[in-house]
Amino acid sequence: MDKVLEVKDLHVSFDTYGGIVKAVRGVNFDLKKGETLAIVGESGSGKSVTSKALMRLIPNPPGRISKGEILFDGRDLTKLSEKEMQKVRGKEIAMIFQDPMTSLNPTMKIGSQIMESLIKHQNLSKSAARERALELLRLVGIPQPEVRINQYPHQFSGGMRQRVVVAVALSCNPKVLIADEPTTALDVTIQAQILELMKDLQNKIDTSIIFITHDLGVVANVADRVAVMYGGQIVETGTVDEIFYDPRHPYTWGLLASMPSLDTSVQTELAAIPGTPPDLMHPPKGDAFAPRSAYALEIDFEHEPPMFQISDTHFAKTWLLHENAPAVEPPKAVVDRRRSMSANFAKPRLVEEAVR
Amino acid sequence: MLRYTLQRIIYMLITLFIIATLTFFLMKLLPGSPLKSQDKLTPEQITIINEKYGLNDPLPVQYVNYLGNLAQGDLGLSFQYDNRPVTEMIAGRIGPSAQLGLQALILGSIVGLILGIIAAIKHNTFFDYGATFLAVIGISIPSFVFAGFMQFVLGVKLQLLPVALWEGFSYTIMPTLALSGFVIANISRFMRTELLEVMASDYIMLAKAKGISQSGIIIKHAIRNALIPVITIIGPLAVNIMTGSLVIERIFAIPGLGEQFVKSISMNDYTVIMGTTIFYSALFIFIIFVVDILYGIVDPRIRLAGGRK
Incomplete structure (x- = not known):
């Protein structure tokens, strides 16, 4: 299988008044086409920072990628300019965040939030983007998309909002989808639905997923391979069976x-x-x-x-x-x-x- | 929305009624009388005048008469200015005050927002510290000190602007600047804080993850959300401008409502004091109402939940 993403010796640090916090200290992994890699670890192990670093979303200052390469399609993302990076974000690599209650803009209609990246990356006209947004809402299982597209986030439940976030992330058929604890804030039945939806869509558009979580039950459910992080480093990686049955x-x-x-x-x-x-x-x-x-x-x-x-x-x-x-x-x-x-x-x- | 608006209007009327009652009785507690200073009047004349204005009636009767007149929009006649109706006096004076107040509020809001946005985007840089410095000046220096300073520098020394009076646009510049200083300072501080908080929120991170440019994020996502709390302070700031104008109008000899209000208090002109107080209160209540409506326009959550509020 081809490697979509290759991370080599990634170091991320934060400059604080107290000193330099080395949040990620030499992480290596690769991601193959169509596979799901779970990164697990406790809070503070550096898993979220790693995922944000992949999209260069670490606020700078104070954070910075101090060393290492992120190879995506043969290009090193750490060397791209902010402008070039904007063309990668949302189009090639998309992201789903932890808390659906806060990750949608409360003053913007759901439709506009989905259409935004379509207009930006695929040069669609407003009406074409709207059509595609309706299609995406249908795809992620939101009933009455024609009504829902004109509504605001507060009119959606948590699970429905996360579906919208999934629709936003998948709008441009990204090659890599980074899901940063996408089900942590949801209750168990909704969790299962969202996981099912992600697996389903992964098959449809053949995207690779990096799944950040601390829930090992979820890992067993979705992942092909697992990377265990501790103290800013990957301490063990293997297939799901290897990690669960022969750690x-x-x-x-x-x-x-x-x-x-x-x-x-x-x-x-x-x-x-x-x-x-x-x-x-x-x-x-x-x-x-x-x-x-x-x-x-x-x-x-x-x-x-x-x-x-x-x-x-x-x-x-x-x-x-x-x-x-x-x-x-x-x-x-x-x-x-x-x-x-x-x-x-x-x-x-x-x-x-x-x-x- | 209609139900919400009607409800608000009823609350506004109740508030006005309470204000009218309080002003009336407070006024009656004031020592002195509008006639005390006129030494030339004989006791007989005073009795006749008191009778004419109903000042000899028992307090409850005066109160009921007053409320009745008020309900018909009649604020009574002035004691000092040849029996001119108070409504007419207010109407004649409102123009300059309204122009000055609006100019100060609009200028203050726009400059304040721009300064706040720049300070937030460039936070912890020279621009941010500069905006902070301006804000500290704006909050700590009273408008009348600023007014006097400008009159001296711009009016007397440099002769760029007229020192006082009200005879054209150039006459409005200095009083507008003096009044807007506090507004600029407050709005810029508030906007900076709010914008920084919004910029750190999850949905801004998601917008970034969509590949939207920094300027696009600020314009399309951040400013609108940061504005919601900023709108709240526009009400109190408008009041600040109204009270500030009492002094500023005197300093610049502007024939406005504030100047008349100050004079009427020093002359115990009961009807004018009460009429102006009620007018100011009504204006204030109206501004808060407008702010609430603005709120609904900016924040969809309030628009729809409004009926229950």
Whole structure:
């Protein structure tokens, strides 16, 4: 499959009065045509910042992309001028935000908000754009589009607004759709509807999706591949099966163990990852997760772990995969679910920095 | 919308009634009488005059007569100016005041909005600090100090503008500037804050993500939303201009309502004081009403929820 997007060694930092906050510290990933990549992680792990950086939507000052490349269609987005970037946004890469209650302009009609990018990117006339907007509203499942197109956001429910936001994002058939926690603010039934809608539309227009979330249930539902972020870095990436059934990073174990399942009895105490996310103004030496990890080795406090490769698609950044590391037993919830992966290499391979 | 408007008009009438009542009784509590200063009058003459103006009637009777006349639009006759009807006096004086007030409000709003928008777009730069500096001056220096300063520099020293009186457009420039300073300062501060807040909102981020240019975002998305709260302060600012004009009209010798109002108070001219107070109040209530309507035009959420408000 072709790569649509390739992110190489991306660093994003924010200049604050207290010092420089290194929110994203060397993120690498790629996105293939038509696939859905989920980026998961707790609040403050840098997932939202990464997604905004892809569209160069980090407000500058204080934020800036301090290092790295974002290759899209062979062009490095970090080097484009603001004017060129405006042609990419909305047309090639579109975005859906977290809160549908606040992401539509309250004083502008729904129709105009959808038509805006059509007029800008596809040079449609007003009437043609209106036709297309009606079509999009129908596509995202809004009843009576002829009436709804002239209404304002406050006349829509949260789920309906998110459908409108999806319509705005898909209006120009973008190659990449970045969905930043699109269902977090919705209740569960509406969540399922929006996810269903996104999958459906992905098939129709063959777009690639980057799905930012902290909800692992949603990940299992929509994603092809998963990248787990912690402390501004990707600590593990793999296919959904690899992450759910054969996770290797202690942080991924923690995330999976803290997810209750239907079998969990009332008496079972809900597992949680102790401690708080690292201070990214002064990132810890070594492995950023080590201070909160029950599995931390001495070396974790001294040297940042390299990336190890477990299969063609599965990578994890932990010293536990080193050949000299002691064998450890992951949390019970993870062990219970573990399956053996046939595609795994005989032994994890160290990925050379230069190769990445 | 019609229901909403009718409701508002009824509230306006109730407010006016309360104001009329309060002014009437406050006036009666004032020491002195319109006739006290006329030493030449004999006690008999005073009694006759009091009788003629109904000042000897019991208070409730005076009050009912007053309200009855008011309902018919009759504000009574002046005690001091040859029995001229108060309505006629107000009508004769309203022109210059209205022109001055409107000019100050329009100039103040436009300049204030522009300054506020520039300060927000270029925030934390030289332009922003410059606008802040102007605003601090506008808020802290009273209009009459500013007026005197302009009269001295522009009128006396440079001889660019006439120092006082009311005989053409050039005569309106200095009093308009003096009155609009406070409006400019307030609106620019408010607009800056609101616009910065709007620019940080999610829908602006979404508009950016659609590929809209910075100027397009500000014009099409941001300004309208930032205007909603700014419109609220136009009412109080209009009142500020009205009260400010009381002093400014005296300083520039403008034959306006404010100047007459100040004179009538110093002469205990009951009917003129009451008539002007009620006129000012009605005007103020009307401005708030207009602001509410403007609100509905700018913000669709209010337009439709109006009936319940």
